[in-house]
Amino acid sequence: MACNVGETDRIIRLIIGLVIAGLGFYFKSWWGLLAIIPLLTAALGFCGLYVPFKISTVEKKKTE
Numbered sequence: 001m002a003c004n005v006g007e008t009d010r011i012i013r014l015i016i017g018l019v020i021a022g023l024g025f026y027f028k029s030w031w032g033l034l035a036i037i038p039l040l041t042a043a044l045g046f047c048g049l050y051v052p053f054k055i056s057t058v059e060k061k062k063t064e
Helices: 007-026 030-044
Strands: none
């Protein structure tokens, strides 16, 4: 499992996950459990949906 989620992508996923969890808690809805997906992908740095499309938001190292 190679890291395919970059730093900016991780921050966005973390914020989205926290917002979804907060709304689920506020409205007392089980839909808040969907926050697990963006929070988990942010924590692991891996998104399974990126693999088939060969997407990676990780910055490439520049060599001089």
